[in-house]
Amino acid sequence: MSRSDRVLADAEAVLRRHSDRGQSLSRRARQRRNAGLMRKVKYAFWAVLAILLASAVAGFMLPLGTTGVMIALGVMIAALLLIALMPTKSRVKTEALAATELTALPLKTEIWLENQRKALPSPAITLVDSIGVKLEILAPQLERLNDQEPAAQEIRRLLADHLPELVTGYQSIPQPLRREERNGRVPEKQLVDGLSVIDAEIGRMSETLASGDLDKLATQNRFLELKYQEAKELGQ
Known part of the structure; x- marks a missing residue:
């Protein structure tokens, strides 16, 4: 099997898996939150166990007494509170996207x-879910792409620069003004149009990677620069 055939087979397998599961971005986010809760439960279990064992060992050497028991309980409560305050939801800062390794960039962007x-407004949520699905498909394809290739740089620009600029530009506009016309444009419509363009572009990138035509990938989205420029102007 040739390299392009193998990539196509991988892409089709991911697509079939996605179709079977019907997972949306929000569902995968819930899975990540559930995984975070399970980690908290495990940390709490091991913390309580460690404190109980330490107290038992100390009790063999020296009677704890009421004060010792109260100290052990206090340490246990403090540990449980610290674990409870740990963030369950994964967070990725906007500026961290630019420094993320290419293979990890789709997941971090998601x-x-x-x-x-x-x-974000309701019309944008559907596009965000669609982008999330395409990012999951794109992720394994990037494992075969050299980070220094022009194609890789185009993908990085789209995910780490243009997409965050579009969203943060919209968010910088006061909420009452987001549906009002500004300089002949409505910010909310600009956001939806921009996300639609990016959604389609990620799909084209994935298809081009599957075909193995990296030169085409490095040049195909040049015509979108005007759209990206609009994204930069959203917050102005």
């Missing part, structure tokens, strides 16, 4: 997008 959901 998590970053999920963190922005509450600040």
Whole structure:
């Protein structure tokens, strides 16, 4: 099997798996939160066990008495409180996207997008879910791509620069003004249009990677620069 055939087979397998599961971005986010809760439960179990064992060992050497028991309980409560305050939801800062390794960038971008959901209008949420699905498909394809190739740089620009600029530009506009026309444009419509372009572009990138035509990938989204420029102007 040739390299391009193997990549196509991988992409089709991911697509079939996605179709079978029907997972949305929000569902995968819930899975990550559930995993975070399970980690908290494990940490709490081991913390309580460690404190109980330490107290038992100390009790063999020296009677704890009421004061010792109260100290052990206090340490146990403090440990449980610290664990409870640990964030369950994964967080990715906007500026961290640019420094993320290419292979990890789709997942980091997906998590970053999920963190922005509450600040986005309903029409944009559907596009965010669609982008999340395409990012999951794109992720394994990037494992075969050299980070220094022009194609890799185009993918990084799209995910780490253009997409965050579009979303943060919209978020910088006061909420009452987001549906009002500004300089002949409506910010909310600009956001939805921009996300639609990025959603389609990620899909094209994935298809091009599957075909193995990296030169095409490095040049195909040049015509989108005007759209990206609009994204930069959103917050102005």
